[in-house]
Amino acid sequence: MASSPPNIAQLVVDGLRSSKIDTLFCLPGVQNDDFFNVLFDAHDITPIVTRHEQGAAYMALGAAQVTGRPAAMCVVPGPGMLNAGGALTSAYWAYARVFALVGQIPVPMQGKGFGVLHELADQTAVLRQVTKEAFAITDPVDATRLIQGAFDAVHSGVPRPVSLEVPANLWTQPADGHITTPEAQTAPVDPDAVERATALLAKAERPLIVVGSGAYGASASIIELAEKMQIPVTTRRQGHGVVPTGHPLFVPITVAHEMWPDVDLVIGIGSRIEWPLLQWGYDADLDLIQINIDPEEIDRHGITTVGILADADEACRALIDATEPTTRPPIAADLAGRRAAFNEATAHLEPQRSYTAAIRDAVPDDGALVEDVTQIGFAAHLFYDHLAPRKFLTTGAAGTLGSGTAVAIGAAQASDSPVVGIVGDGGFLFTATELATAVQHDINCNIVVFNDNAFGNVKRIQKTRFGADRTIASDLKNPDLQAFATSFGVRPWKTDTPEGLRDTLREAIDHEGPSLVEVSVDEMPDPWPFFRRPRVRSKEPGVRR
Incomplete structure (x- = not known):
């Protein structure tokens, strides 16, 4: 039958x-x-x-x-x-x-x-x-x-x-056929495009690689290509860890802006490259190689010189095989000097620098950090020591306030390594009730809440733009977060120093079960001047060559 x-x-x-x-x-x-x-x-x-x-x-x-x-x-x-x-x-x-x-x-x-x-x-x-x-x-x-x-x-x-x-009326309806294993399909690398890209790499004097989340599976090949051709690498949001922060060829986005006026070739790898192109400008002296699996990103800005529609790793391997080692002099010493100048210029961004260092000290190398839209989240883009891809989770261009707690719980459920979510007191309460989910399903997530009793970024911007006495709808009256966590069965800690955060976060990570570390903080200095940099090349967005 x-x-x-x-x-x-x-x-x-x-x-x-x-x-x-x-x-x-x-x-x-x-x-x-x-x-x-x-x-x-x-x-x-x-x-x-x-x-x-x-x-x-x-x-x-x-x-x-x-x-x-x-x-x-x-x-x-x-x-x-x-x-x-x-x-x-x-x-x-x-x-x-x-x-x-x-x-x-x-x-x-x-x-x-x-x-x-x-x-x-x-x-x-x-x-x-x-x-x-x-x-x-x-x-x-x-x-x-x-x-x-x-x-x-x-x-x-x-x-x-x-x-x-x-x-609702179709769930129980019979349907012929069966479901097969899904097949992931990617476009093959176009050898003609690789040849044209190789020619651009050979003639470039001051190239720059910009990586995004599309480069997550290509770390080794990108590092090999960058080292072979002596090219600095940067990222804005989602490419952190593709090239480790400590690599001699990596530069923060602020340093990339400093170099931007002289860059003659940009290689976008798994990146929309919208931050530099829209914020910093471009001109006829800038060539662009765009490597992406998204056909819409290949020439979104209308200025791509060579587009390679392919998997990032496969495209980079093809470029490595096709290129000769560069004759340009080594650049590591120059980049080290630029990074040192950046560190000096941002030394006043405390306590953000110390808190990101404390988190790095506490989180194991294989641990993941989830950022919400919060002061220390912003700082993590500039100062956190990113060691590998998929270890810094962000909502990217969405910039979604309040996502961090629930995202961290989901990441912790799926990962065998520790996961730490960093949120502000404002964003925390968007999804804080999901601590009940973490407890019910025994998910070992670690949430760090930086509590300044305000939407701190909004309040600082209001003060800067309109005056210290013209803040509105940015102060918050919070519940007792220690009692709040305890009511769910979550183990809480509380501290008010970077050293205290390092020690309590280590304890929280070692704790079996969900944990919350509350960090009491005051108003923090403005990091945005080191993100939002002025236009340094002539053309406006949307203006073609």
Whole structure:
């Protein structure tokens, strides 16, 4: 007797399994009940129930970032999906492979405006804004193809979220076919493009490499290329650790700006390069090699000289094989002098420098640091000693205040190494209730809260721009964070010095179970002059050669 075909809920579970996704960050609800009934029997997939839909999506973001593999979340439609939307747009700009499984109201009810539970007009249109591809099942005939397409998409191409919507009335419907193992597809390296890029490298006198998150898998080849051709390397947000901070050819973004007027060739590797090009300018004397798996980034600014649409490591290996060692003199001594000048110029940024050093001392080399939008998070871009890729997790261009606690919990759940989240007192309370999730599921995350009883960055900007007596909506009255943590079953510590943070954070990391370290701080000096640097080349954004 022939076996009956699986239903749509079973096919989705098969897709999770074929993607080697063994955890589902979720908040169940009535539209997804039939899916969770099938998930109950999938003992190889662990549901992590969160306290808010944004927590489920942020945790999936953290898991995807720290591993480089797809992570999954599941929420109900309408308000549930909208609650997760901020986290999905964060995953979009953080280049994370998040699989978003979203419920939907029954097909006959869609588009009618009846006002059924969790109805949202054109939910798919909303999801298209926060994912790279949005799949929606409306007929069981198409279900297997769409489920397969969604899982293939989250594994392939640009690492960004993919959504799959399943209406409540279709979960139990049978669907022919089966789900196969997703295949990641990348474009082959174009040898003609490599030849043209090699010619530019050979003639360049003052090249610069800018790396982003697309370079995470290419550390060794980028270092080899930089050393062979004597090229300095920098990053703004997401490329930290691709080339370790301590490498003689790495320079902070502030130093890169100092060099920018004289740079004649930029090699972007897995980076949008938007910070230098939009902030610092460009002109006809600047050539650009753009290496990226995203076809939209190859010539986004309209000034690319040579584009290589390929995996970063494969492209860099091709360039290494095609280039002769440079005849340019070694640059390590010059870069060391520039870094020393940078350290002197930023010596006044205390206590930020001392706190980032204390965190580095406490976090093991294989540990990951998650930044929220907070003073020490900003400082970490300039001063933290980044040792390897995927060890500094950020929402990138999204700049999402309040994401850090939940992202850190998700990263900790997916990692065998310690994870530390650094948040401010303002951002902490956005997702602080997810400490309950960490306790319930025994996730060893470590949250450091810098408490100045204010949205400190906002307050400082208001003082600087409008006057010390014209601050508004930036002071905060916080709960007792020690009692707050304890109420969840989280072990708390408290300190007010960098030395105290180093010691307490070490204890927290050694502690079995979730922990919170509160650091009482005052107003901090402004780091932004070392990020936002003036235009030093003539052309404005959008002006072609």
